[in-house]
Amino acid sequence: MLHPMSAQPIPFGRSSHGRRDSQPSSSSTVQLPRTLARPEFVEVSPASISAVAPELVNVPIDYIRRRLWSEAPQMMAGLSSLAPSHVPSSLPRSHLPPLLSIPLRAPSSGITPTYPTHVLAVSSSKSPHESNALMIPVHSLVLAAQCARLPQLHTPNTPVSHTLNLPVIPMSIPSPRAFTILRSFMYDHRLDRVLEALFPVPSSFLANLSHSGIRATMSSGPALHQLSLYLCEASSQNLQTLTACTARVKDLWQDMVALGLFDTELWDTLDLAWEIVLGAMNLAVVMRQNGQ
Known part of the structure; x- marks a missing residue:
């Protein structure tokens, strides 16, 4: 059984969990660190939650995460409702549109879909000269409730008919x-x-x-x-x-x-x-x- 996110990780320092004692893996050309360090824990910002879901401004973050866990099937159905031919896998970083208008397909199951709110145009911060960005539809609350260092998003009041108009948000990560x-x-x-x-x-x-x-x-x-x-x-x-x-x-x-x-x-x-x-x-x- 899988579990939803806890409100806060138990002490977020490194622990051995019975690690094997060994030196960093190496060959004549490979040097790897023994561990991948965890950063200091930071909770998500209430402002980030209220920006995308004002009705949840005073709701405990742990409750919001549990609710998202229970509503995952509806959100996944919403992602699947986007017509694939109208969601480009990537676009040039220099020519990103402010919105993507995406036709909706009829749900393939009996689940009522919850539609995504944004399309992230994700590019590499390690390769600033890379020309294209991956186009990834998301629900803003899913990210806001789990990513403490995400730029603040705002969910537009976009009516849903047969087409979904999703804001395109550039995002640069490694x-x-x-x-x-x-x-x-x-x-x-x-x-x-x-x-x-x-x-x-x-x-x-x-x-x-x-x-x-x-x-x-x-x-x-x-x-x-x-x-x-x-x-x-x-x-x-x-x-x-x-x-x-x-x-x-x-x-x-x-x-x-x-x-x-x-x-x-x-x-x-x-x-x-x-x-x-x-x-x-x-x-x-x-x-x-x-x-x-």
Whole structure:
């Protein structure tokens, strides 16, 4: 069973969770930090909540998050209602429209959709000369309730007919691609989907994965070794492939820091992903040295 966000993470400092003692993973060309540091916890701003949902101005943030969790199916139905041919995957950063007019499709299920409020034009802060921005529809309250460092959004009073007019909001973060993983998590809170978006993981491990399962795995040296071995073998012991896996995990970490996304379950999952990929890198180096 997955759980909604807690009001505040339990002490947000790093804890070992039974970490293996090892030096930073290395080869002749790769130097990786042993841990991905967590920033100091910051709660989301009440002003950000009231800007997108004035009726929730005095509602406790934990209640808002629980409500969003329960309403996720309606919001996902709203995202699915957007006609795909009218939502460009990317647009030039220099020619972003103020609005996107998107026709709505009839709901494919019996769920009443809650339509998105904005389209984020997400570009990379690490590559300022990159010409395109990813166009990602979102519900502003989902982001405002979970991202402490998100620029304040305002939800327009846009009537819904057969077409939805969504404001386009430019946003610059370290990794637009990693943001797509985070956007999905903010809606469905699926820890298994976060992991499988980063690198190969055994389906038996992902089945019914919970936060307690993540923590238990972090405390088990044998379990960590088996997951690292699986990734190492799935990558054919290829250090270049494994380096790409570490880059995806690091990109996710950078986006979480930039957005102020302080979900404890997500951070523990990130810790696990880093442990697995470091272990896989170390195994690949040892296997190479032993000629396996």
